[in-house]
Each structure stands twice: as structure tokens, then as C-alpha cells.
Amino acid sequence: MQDENERLELLAKAKQLVAHIETNDAEATGELLCSMTIDRERSLFKEVGQLTRQLHDNLSSFALDEQLIDLTGKEIPDAKERLNYVIEMTDDAAHKTLNAIDEILPVTVEMNRKCEELSVNWKRFLGRELSLDEFKVMSGEISHFLDSSCANTKIVSEKTNEIVLAQGYQDLTGQIIKKVINLVQNVEDNLVELVRISGSQSDETAVQNETKKGVLEGPVVPGVVVEGTVNSQDEVDDLLSSLGF
Amino acid sequence: MKILVVDDFSTMRRIVKNLLRELDFTNLDEADDGQTAWPKLKAGGYDFLVTDWNMPGMTGIELLKTVRANPETANMPVLMVTAEQKREQIIEAAQAGVNGYIIKPFTAATLKEKIDKIFARSAG
Numbered sequence: 001m002q003d004e005n006e007r008l009e010l011l012a013k014a015k016q017l018v019a020h021i022e023t024n025d026a027e028a029t030g031e032l033l034c035s036m037t038i039d040r041e042r043s044l045f046k047e048v049g050q051l052t053r054q055l056h057d058n059l060s061s062f063a064l065d066e067q068l069i070d071l072t073g074k075e076i077p078d079a080k081e082r083l084n085y086v087i088e089m090t091d092d093a094a095h096k097t098l099n100a101i102d103e104i105l106p107v108t109v110e111m112n113r114k115c116e117e118l119s120v121n122w123k124r125f126l127g128r129e130l131s132l133d134e135f136k137v138m139s140g141e142i143s144h145f146l147d148s149s150c151a152n153t154k155i156v157s158e159k160t161n162e163i164v165l166a167q168g169y170q171d172l173t174g175q176i177i178k179k180v181i182n183l184v185q186n187v188e189d190n191l192v193e194l195v196r197i198s199g200s201q202s203d204e205t206a207v208q209n210e211t212k213k214g215v216l217e218g219p220v221v222p223g224v225v226v227e228g229t230v231n232s233q234d235e236v237d238d239l240l241s242s243l244g245f
Numbered sequence: 246m247k248i249l250v251v252d253d254f255s256t257m258r259r260i261v262k263n264l265l266r267e268l269d270f271t272n273l274d275e276a277d278d279g280q281t282a283w284p285k286l287k288a289g290g291y292d293f294l295v296t297d298w299n300m301p302g303m304t305g306i307e308l309l310k311t312v313r314a315n316p317e318t319a320n321m322p323v324l325m326v327t328a329e330q331k332r333e334q335i336i337e338a339a340q341a342g343v344n345g346y347i348i349k350p351f352t353a354a355t356l357k358e359k360i361d362k363i364f365a366r367s368a369g
Contacts, residue, residue, distance in 0.1 A: 094256035098263065216299045219328040219349065228332045233355055236335055236346050243339045 060197065068194070071187055079180045086173045093169035100159040100166075107152045114145055247272040251282040251296040251308065252326070257349075261295055261326060264353050268360065279303025283311055286318055293363075298327035298334070306334075306341060313342045322363045326351065 013036055020029040121138045124130050130138065217226050230236050248270055252258045258275045265273055274291070276282035280302035286294065294312065298305040305325055312318045324345040325338055335346055344366075345359040 091254070091256055095259070098256070098259055216304075216329055216334075217331055218299060220330055226331070229330045230332060230335065230348070231330075233348055233351065236330070236348055239332060239335055240339055240346060243336065245339065 057197075067190055071183075071190065075183055076187070079183050082176045082180055086176055089169045089173055093166040096166040097163050100162045104156050104159045107155055111149065111152055114148075118142060118145060246270060246292045247274065247290055248293045248295060249282060249285060249291045250275045251278065251294065251300070251305065253277050253297065253300040257297065257326075261356075264356050265295075267353065268357055279305065279308035279311070282308055286312060286321070287315070289317065291321065294321055294323045295326055296323065298325060298329045298338075306338060309338065309341045309343055322367055324359060324363060326356075 013032065017029065017032050017036075020032060118138070118141060121130065121134070121141075125135060125138065217229065220226065220229055220231070230239060248265060250258050250261050250265070250273060252261065252275075255277075258277075262273050262275065274285065276285060278300035279296075282294075282296070283303065285291070294308075296305040296308055303311075305327065309323050309325070312321055312323060322344045323342070324347065325343050326347045326349060328349045330348045338346055344363045347355055347359055
């Protein structure tokens with residue numbers, strides 16, 4: 001339709017041009033020719049402009065698609081893997097620690113029991129209440145206690161070191177989580193850019209104010225403000241007692 | 246007294262069980278979510294339930310509601326030990342009939358205090 005109009009317009013101008021030439025109106029002929037040339041150039045520029053714009057848009061959306069494909073195809077699955085590894089490492093560290101404590105506790109309980117027993121007899125010895133035979137028995141017990149103490153304190157220090165080493169998970173998981181935070185930031189930037197390019201108008205406030213009912217927030221993370229949360233066990237107790245608990 | 250400890254993280258189950266053992270509760274069993282806990286509770290023999298909230302399958306609040314809805318388990322004391330600390334959730338748990346609510350991370354003293362309170366009440 002547009003082409004037909006242009007054709008008719010051009011035809012009218014051509015007829016006008018012929019008429020001007022036939023009446024030998026040099027001035028009007030020159031003016032009409034000039035205006036027709038300008039029209040021609042204008043539409044050419046417009047078309048070149050449109051083509052350039054299209055090419056630019058195609059190129060930039062292509063680059064974005066590449067990035068998104070990389071993010072969804074590789075980096076996000078990687079991040080899931082990393083976070084699973086965080087769970088695995090923390091699980092492992094907690095069990096290592098608890099295992100070490102399981103070995104330390106009975107040793108210290110036994111040492112404490114023996115200590116108390118010996119100190120009763122030792123006080124009796126200092127008060128000269130111990131017979132020679134009882135003293136001989138106590139000497140043997142002290143020798144045995146000293147030997148076992150050497151072995152037991154060695155166990156305690158070895159296991160304590162294991163607990164210290166197990167805490168290394170904090171450093172490692174921290175590094176992994178930081179990487180995932182960067183990735184999330186990257187995804188966010190790309191999505192914002194995608195929304196900008198596609199030109200769709202998002203109702204930001206509506207999204208922000210949407211209540212997330214039924215969503216479990218989990219542990220409160222310092223620096224992340226979640227409305228309507230309590231900050232301590234005391235606040236939980238206060239809330240419950242206000243409800244008649 | 247037989248206690249069922251329900252949490253999807255094995256370390257947390259272990260920590261809670263260790264603390265309960267320190268408090269002289271030795272008859273302990275565990276489950277990793279509501280779905281595995283409920284058949285155990287339904288079969289009977291348990292006197293006390295300690296449960297997390299956020300678990301796959303069946304959550305702690307669903308388990309609590311199920312326990313209260315069933316005549317055989319309706320009166321069982323339930324202690325919730327969870328990282329969920331939104332006011333509306335604590336109120337929801339209270340309305341569902343929870344007997345105690347502890348937020349993670351918690352101390353041995355808090356656990357002892359809440360358990361003592363629950364049993365002082367059920368005894369009185």
C-alpha cells in the first residue's frame with residue numbers, strides 16, 4: 001500500500017515534470033527535479049539507518065545470548081555443584097569434630113575419676129593416716145596413673161588438633177560461596193540487560209511488594225534484612241508468652 | 246522415655262541426640278523428615294518429639310499438625326528446633342499446638358530449659 005502511494009506520488013510528480021518541460025518553465029522544472037532528488041536521498045538514508053540499527057541490535061542480543069547460554073548451561077549447574085560441596089564439607093567437618101569429641105570425653109571422664117580417687121588417698125597420706133601397705137598400693141596406683149596420663153593427654157591433644165583441622169572447612173566453603181555470590185550478581189546484571197533490550201516495562205514496585213507467603217526464610221543472615229523476624233531466643237520466648245505460653 | 250529426633254541434616258540430629266544424652270535421655274531414635282517420622286510415631290512407643298521445620302517431603306509444621314490431628318498422638322509433647330524465626334511462623338507453630346520453640350543455633354542450656362518446662366507442665 002505504501003509502495004503504491006509512493007508510485008502514484010512519483011507518477012504525479014513525473015507528469016508535473018513533463019508539463020513543466022512542455023511549457024518550457026525552466027525554473028519550475030529545476031525546483032521539482034531538486035525536490036525529487038532530496039526525497040530520494042532522504043528515504044535512502046532512512047533505510048541505511050534502519051539497517052544499521054537492526055544490525056546493532058542483532059549483534060548485541062547475540063552477544064547476550066552467548067553469555068546467557070554460558071550461564072545457564074555451565075555456570076549455574078557448576079554453582080549448584082559448588083553449593084552441594086559446601087553442604088558435604090560442613091557435614092564432614094561436623095562429623096569429624098563430633099567423632100573426636102566422642103573419643104576425648106570418655107578419656108577425660110576416666111582421668112577425672114582416677115584423680116579424685118588418688119587425691120583422697122594422697123590427703124590421708126599427708127595426714128599420716130595411711131598404713132605402709134596402703135601406701136605401697138597407692139604408689140603403684142600413682143605410677144600407673146602417671147603412665148596412663150601420658151598416653152591419655154596425648155590422645156586428647158591429637159584429637160583436639162583434629163578438631164582444629166576440621167575447622168578448615170570455613171575458609172574453603174567461604175571461598176566457594178563468594179564465587180556463587182559473584183555468579184548470582186552476573187546473572188542479575190544479564191537479566192536486567194535482557195529486560196532493558198527487550199524493552200518490556202516491568203512493574204518493579206509490584207514485584208518488590210509482593211508478599212512471599214509460605215516461603216521459608218531459613219537462618220537469619222547478618223546483613224540480610226527480613227521483615228517480621230525475631231533476633232533471639234528471648235524474643236521467641238516473649239512472643240510465645242504473649243500468646244499465653 | 247523414648248524420644249524421636251527429626252531433622253534432614255544428620256549433623257543436627259547428632260548434635261541434638263548428644264545433648265539429649267547429656268541430659269540423661271538415652272532412648273533416642275531419629276528420622277530425616279516428616280514422611281519417615283510419621284509412620285514411626287503412628288506405630289507408637291514414643292513419648293516426645295523434637296523436630297526441625299524446613300525439611301523436604303513433609304515439613305515439621307505439617308508433622309506437628311498431623312500429630313495433633315491423630316487421637317493416639319494428639320497429646321504428645323512436641324519441641325520445634327528450627328532456623329525459621331519469622332514471627333508469623335512462630336505464631337503458626339503456637340496455633341498448631343507446639344509445646345516449645347527453639348531457634349538455631351541454640352545452646353545446651355536452652356534445650357534443657359525448654360525440655361524441663363515442657364515436662365514440668367505435662368506433670369502438673
